Amino acid sequence: MKYAYFPGCSLHSTAREYDRSAKEVALALGIELAEIPDWICCGATPAHITMQLLSIALPVKNLLLAKKMEACEVVTCCAACFNRLKTANKFMKQRGEEQLKIEKILGEPYRGEVEVRHFLDVLVNVFGSKNLETRVIKRLKGLKVASYYGCLLNRLKDVTGLDDEEEPRMIDDLMEVLGAEAVKWPYKTECCGASFSLTKTDVVLKLSGDILQMAYDEGAQAIVVACPMCQSNLDIRQAMVNKKYKKNFNMPIIYFTQLVALALGVEMKKLGFEKHMVDPRPLLKEKEIIFSKA
């Protein structure tokens, strides 16, 4: 399996551990990820709020770069990039005046021929969770996690086509394959405030605080995410949530790729756990998933 890999801005900055662990998982399973050379930002939320054409042109530029690599599928880990790339692709598959404008902007024709996949989709549906189960070396026994999908991974369904909009199961099933327990909780697709992290920090603190509280109430020991924005809001802002709402959350926010890598027997050092604000290592040690002096 060979894919063109689009990391996105977050995976090169705030979510380096996501990038690193995804590459480790791919390496362990024999999935080849070739990074798109000179990729640019997909424009994220500010682009589609400000200029519609720009919000399509930026992702399509990346898809064109991937096409030049002769890859027919692009894989990305960031839920927001995934959503934007998918939206752009769906847009370009139609034919009309707007599509001609995009081609005029980019100076190249594009008709949505490059497929876009999320890394979760590649793991669960292409590689297959059954195949994955046979490769698990270290079962994550005793670990109770709340899987948090966020907004953009599954919404809208006719754009992403991944899982259910209200009650997704993909990460839950994956966690059970790895031997961990996925708790039932109602905030799977609730919004964390995402792009308001800088502009409306108070709102982000409230929304993220609610999510943390609900996960805690349902008995989760950690939250598993597939989106770098969700991770940074829940992890980096957790200390601020504690201060503002007088709570004592100590909830590690872990990327699903990190847990998959651990289960596949990848060394803990390679997965960037030290980059988390709330260190997940004490919890993992307590559950005897990792052993180390550090």
Place this chain on the structure above:
Amino acid sequence: MKWFISQETIKAPFQKILEKGCGEKVARCYQCGKCSAGCPMAFQMDYLPNQIIRMIQLGMEKEVLSSKTIWLCASCFTCTARCPREINVAEIMDFLRRHAYRTRIIPSGDTEIPLFNKIFLRNIELFGRLYEVGLIGMFNLLSGEFFKDFTVAPKMFLKQKIGIFPWRNKNAKALKDIFRRSGGLEKAQRGRLLYPKLIFLNLSKKFIGKIEKLK
């Protein structure tokens, strides 16, 4: 809330402009309120999403475009996913924001979000990929919150979560062209990416707030 709606407002072509601009059939809404019930940002809004839809139907362009609501939408798509009339409410919010930028209607309340979007895009235009230090620095400077997140920043550097230097884009010219052309085709008033009026309003509001706090 009470308004006097004149004949001119009701006959105004706002709904038609919107339906043409984003292809959403606003007239289909029967005010069930599901969009507002699921909206995570509703508690901060001045008008709820369903009220905005009704105001569009009544042609109240100025009130809609100067509301806080359109800028507070987080684009989480919960409303769209749940709408029984299959109206893409999130897309309507996007259209309204783009329309507000085009017509230069500055929101009555908070101006941070429109400011942030523009700074973000300028950042991408200059560097190709997001340059966090530049984004945060510029935003803090222009919004008047000079020392926001100063306690988090050192930790972020230490954990190498944000880099000090931006990425060097080899295709800077091609990227600039994309921005210029799409701005031109969309008549997005890109020439003045940050209106001085908006920055001035923001800063003066912040300082007045701080002085009142000191009192």
